[in-house]
Amino acid sequence: MTDTTVTWLTQEAYDRLQAELAHLSGEGRTEIAERIAAARDEGDLKENGGYHAAREEQAKNEARIRELTEKLRNVQVGTPPDDGMVEAGMVVTAVVAGDEMTFLLGSREIAGTTDLDVYSPTSPLGAAIDGKTVGDETSYTAPNGNEIAVKIVAAKPFEG
Numbered sequence: 304m305t306d307t308t309v310t311w312l313t314q315e316a317y318d319r320l321q322a323e324l325a326h327l328s329g330e331g332r333t334e335i336a337e338r339i340a341a342a343r344d345e346g347d348l349k350e351n352g353g354y355h356a357a358r359e360e361q362a363k364n365e366a367r368i369r370e371l372t373e374k375l376r377n378v379q380v381g382t383p384p385d386d387g388m389v390e391a392g393m394v395v396t397a398v399v400a401g402d403e404m405t406f407l408l409g410s411r412e413i414a415g416t417t418d419l420d421v422y423s424p425t426s427p428l429g430a431a432i433d434g435k436t437v438g439d440e441t442s443y444t445a446p447n448g449n450e451i452a453v454k455i456v457a458a459k460p461f462e463g
Contacts, residue, residue, distance in 0.1 A: 310378050311392025313461065316413050317380045324371040327364055335361045374412065382460035387437040389458045391424045396457040397432065407461055408433070414461075428453065 312320070335357060342354035383392040391409045398404075406420040407413060408429055414421050422429045431443035431453060440454045 310374060310413075311383050311390075311409065311461075312378050312380055312413055313382070313415075314380055316415055317375075317378060319415070320371055320375060320412055324368065324375065327368050327371070331364050332361075335364055374410070382462065385460050387458055389432045389435045389455060391433075392461055393458045394419065394461050395432065395455065398452075398454040398456060399428065400451050400453075403456065409461070419461075 338357040339354065339361065342351055342357050345351055345353065348354050383390050389395055389408060392413065393408050394405060395408050396403065396405045404420070406422050407417070408422055408424055410423065411421050424430065424433045427443045427445060428451075431441050432439075432455060435441055435455050437455050437458055440452065442450050442452050445451050
């Protein structure tokens with residue numbers, strides 16, 4: 304399953320993810336390969352904790368490389384247009400089940416070090432409000448089966 308929608312990233316978030324990808328693909332891979340080789344030289348691999356830990360770290364490293372590569376594939380650097388439409392990259396203020404809340408619609412990587420809560424556009428709440436505009440009312444079904452009412456109060460591009 305692939306999502307061909309554009310992911311909005313601030314320049315800072317884009318640079319940070321590119322640097323992480325470069326490190327994991329280069330130095331990170333080399334360091335892990337060296338640890339695997341050193342552990343392999345210790346002998347019996349069945350009871351070699353260092354070898355198994357290094358192989359597990361290698362698998363996590365490769366998974367993160369795939370994740371970053373996919374995230375950066377359809378990226379738009381900058382901010383979405385300030386047109387009041389809810390989409391990834393927007394800070395949304397909404398009344399959800401009677402409570403006003405402000406959050407970022409997007410991915411954790413966009414938020415960086417902010418204190419904003421982040422909701423994915425594919426989450427139940429995110430999917431319900433994606434494409435809506437300020438003033439729109441909608442609802443979504445929560446994981447517990449309850450129908451949750453949502454009213455969009457504001458939507459502004461995330462500035463980072």
